[in-house]
Amino acid sequence: MKVLHVITGLAAGGAEQQLRFLLPHLGARCEVAVLTGRGAVADAIERAGVPVHAIGMRGNRDLRAVGRLARLMRKHRYEVVHTHLYRACVYGRLAARLANVPAIVATEHSIGRAQIEGRRLTHPVRALYLASELLGHLTVAVSPTVADRLSKWGVPRSRIVVIPNGVDAAAFGFDAALRRRARERLGVPENAFVIGGVGRLEPGKRFDLLIEAMATLEHATLLLVGSGTCEPRLRELARSVGVAGRVLFTGESADVRAMLSAMDVLAAPSVEEAFGLAVVEALACGLPVLYDTCPAVEDLPPGSAPGARRVGPDRLAAELAALAARPPGRLPPPEAVRLYDVRRQADRLESLYLRLLGALPKEEQR
Structure with missing residues (x-):
């Protein structure tokens, strides 16, 4: 199983570090695509043997990034695309649809009552998020609190799975x-x-x-x-x-x-x-x-x-x-x-990938 994780940037933030420590525990063949700056975490991920593809996105409205992402996905024939953070979710899910990726998953790491990753929750921000959410198959909430917030935003509960963050x-x-x-x-x-x-x-x-x-x-x-x-x-x-x-x-x-x-x-x-x-x-x-x-x-x-x-x-x-x-x-x-053992998180994510690919019945998801 080939999985591409798409993330906005790879500076040393919580979501970025979470991805770094998760990757070694996933049995799937994983690669990472970073939209903007590589940052310190990208080097650490590559030292662990996971390829990192820099998309070179210039600003929030650089629509060319969608094409570059879609070409990368078609070239490497990923079976799963897993997006992290707002911009990566918006652009990554669209690119995955264009590339006909079989399973599209997003993890919501940082959503508040009035903001998402520091952005004010304006009507356009929320509308764009909900529109892009429809392009994926499931959204992973890192806590029940996040699941509740996503539901209040308008994401159907049937499209939300709670898988907490993991720590090694x-x-x-x-x-x-x-x-x-x-x-x-x-x-x-x-x-x-x-x-x-x-x-x-x-x-x-x-x-x-x-x-x-x-x-x-x-x-x-x-x-x-x-x-x-x-x-x-x-x-x-x-x-x-x-x-x-x-x-x-x-x-x-x-x-x-x-x-x-x-x-x-x-x-x-x-x-x-x-x-x-x-x-x-x-x-x-x-x-x-x-x-x-x-x-x-x-x-x-x-x-x-x-x-x-x-x-x-x-x-x-x-x-x-x-x-x-x-x-x-x-x-x-x-x-x-x-x-919160990271191995438990990795097992649950891999079960989710397999279920979306039709290789594991829903009732067997861990």
Whole structure:
């Protein structure tokens, strides 16, 4: 079975990293097509032996990308096209139809109540999404929360399958040597208390709350892993509250495990999430987690993630101060990490591909 994964870009974001760690566990012969910039994740995928095809899309209205994608699909005769992220779903599903690909699947990684991947949910954005959805066969929601949002948008429930994101626990396990090397590279003392934030530096992530909390945490360091449009504003905020020397911006990092190993707590104050992959990765690394919204934790049975606690903005600084005063050290990975094992995700996706190709009865889907 030949599968082409189509994704908008391959910077070090959650959906991009999710695809990177999923690919080695799929038994199908997989390749990747990236519409825009390759980014750090593309190199990591290629090092693992998966070909990456750069489509060279220039802007949201570069319709020539559809033709290039369709030619690629016809040339390599893929049996399944699996799209990820808004632009790739719109262009990839159309190209797959033009190329007569037998099975067309999309994964919805990031849809909110009022936005999708940072775009405001205007009528044209929603209409284009729903029109392109009709060109595919099924949409995979990464959480029940996402499935509910898709249904409210107008996607029929019969065309939605919930398959949660997966995490390779071994790929994110705590490593003391990585911690030491990462801290040396970043200039962070070994005994410093490090608060971490992982994700795109965009308004919805609310990393400004972490910077403001730093003003009350005299001996802590804040490590922000990611890039985005808010970086200049966040840097200015750090200067204005007098903590610029203790806030480190690493930019995109393909080695999230090293960054997590360097941290003592992960803080995820995002007001809205589709899943919360960074939270599960942090739990796999043995970190305590303070979050505001995280379907990955909230959709599980109580007690599945004892190291993760929901904390509102009004309590965030106090909770971080309490952890800084008595660092809990590394925690054992909780049951949540096992429940989100990437191998389980890969098995379910492959069963879905086979069912769409007519090789597996619906009732046998795992």
